[in-house]
Amino acid sequence: MKKNVLPFEKPVVELKEKIAELKKISGESEVDLSEEIDRLEERLEHLEREVYENMAPWDRVQMARHAERPTTLDYIEQLFTDFLEMHGDRYHSDDEAIVGGIAKFNGQPVTVIGHQRGKDTKENIRRNFGMPHPEGYRKALRLMYQAEKFDRPIITFIDTKGAYPGKAAEERGQSEAIAKNLREMAGLTVPIICIVIGEGGSGGALGISVGDKLFMLENSTYSVISPEGAAALLWKDSNLAKKAAESMKITSYDLEELGVIDGVIEEVQGGAHRDIDNQASKIKEVIESSLHELSQLSEQELLDQRWRKYEKIGSTTFVLERTETPVNE
């Protein structure tokens, strides 16, 4: 329990421990503590609500990075049947920072793709901490083309700190790999549903998240740069990450307000890792309703709607003010 406690939830955990202790004492001795325990449990309920309903952006950042937070493969296991992972980009290698394959969702064939972090150091090394190389994006695109050919909807899970900043990645065209996915995903004639489940880190997240619907789990983030990176860049001090998390507007609710996403998927109290069954069923509902809605559209309607969606993004953030160019000097 103690291992993965986030700073802001400490009071909750401490109170829980106290209750557990009292219960133990009460069980071992003759002293009747039930009244005391009831009182504390009531307080706990209040406290939990207070703590988890008033999470600051930085708390959510930590929740999004939580070591026990469910990963793409965890959700795949919960949401789909017959999942078969497919490997390799056919050019260079298999990038395990992105997983993908075919599966059934409520009996309907789909293609599933997502970033994959490791759960321990060993797995993290194998998966490069969920930070893809170009071959990861190319594998994803290969699987998406296949989905289009066989008329299967595509569901992607976004969970990465970003595309890997490395020498080999640059040599093999990290920029081109991401850019190509952005353009190609715009033109695929099957429904694409994207769900941010953890960290949505910049271009590396974007590379598999152009689609008809974009949702975010309540405690996930989506940003152009990590709070630490932003703080280093803007104020030359990465210790100001907390401040950056607030001013950069990176939480699910911020993005909903900015009109960038289609909706927030509520999390179970205390974060998705507390009850993955329950969390998965909330995600399932969203996928079901989105698939139902998108299946009503013809291919052309689907594309038109997707294009319009992107045309609109950011349209509230510029103004038509000046009638002429400012005069130089």
Next chain:
Amino acid sequence: MLRDIFNKKRKYATISKQAEREDVPEGLMMKCPSCRKIYYRKELEKNNLICLNCDHHHPMSAKERIHALMDANTFEEWDVQLTSANPLEFPDYIEKVEKDQKKTGMNEAVMTGKGKINGYESAIAVMDSRFRMGSMGSVVGEKISRAIEKAREERLPIIIFTASGGARMQEGVLSLMQMSKTSVALERFSRSGGLFISYMTHPTTGGVSASFASLGDYNFAEPKALIGFAGRRIIEQTIREKLPDDFQTAEFLYKHGQLDRVIHRSEMKKIITTILDIHQDGGDRS
């Protein structure tokens, strides 16, 4: 006389390094940062801002680029009036934008429009690295997307000259979304058979490199231009090794198969004209 300038030592002693760097491009004289030779700016301008001594390609402003490429009096500018709001209410953001507007005479970091190149009509978007480092905010994304869209409607090719440090931090995720927005516009454009020439100039990095800049039917770059996804320092910190000197230069990308050609500026107009000529009757599939 030129000689007199060199003799007045006092003048040099009072200029701080920072001021010197800022002054050089605006003044009468210009020092080549590569070989440190000093020129009259006019002299360099006549040579397309290529150093007469070492061939260094000085950065061109958007206006200078259009002037160098397009036939005289054929350029018509689009969406001049678009300017940034402050969607994240970021402190000092608008002040910084206004400062750069004064400095550059532009409303934002990209100039778009159409004109003729040796008689061939084309849409064009030219980024200007003097304006917030050419970073892509909502206005840059919008202007480029609109230019692509207009080119599609008017059945024109489009040439985009990139010069950008990447995303504009002060617009956060909205800046990131301009990557998808421009790429989505290019997908529509490409489907209609449109020709897109991507011409990368120094520097083309981050979000611009990882979106429209890499999506040309032809991807070109100017000699020695810095082009890449992640910053050099971040990569060195991540992999803990020193990178080669030519890392992320146009030549480096060319060697790794990422570019069609590295084009000397003196060849720019000729090569673009040839491509426009070859595509004159082709590429119209719908």
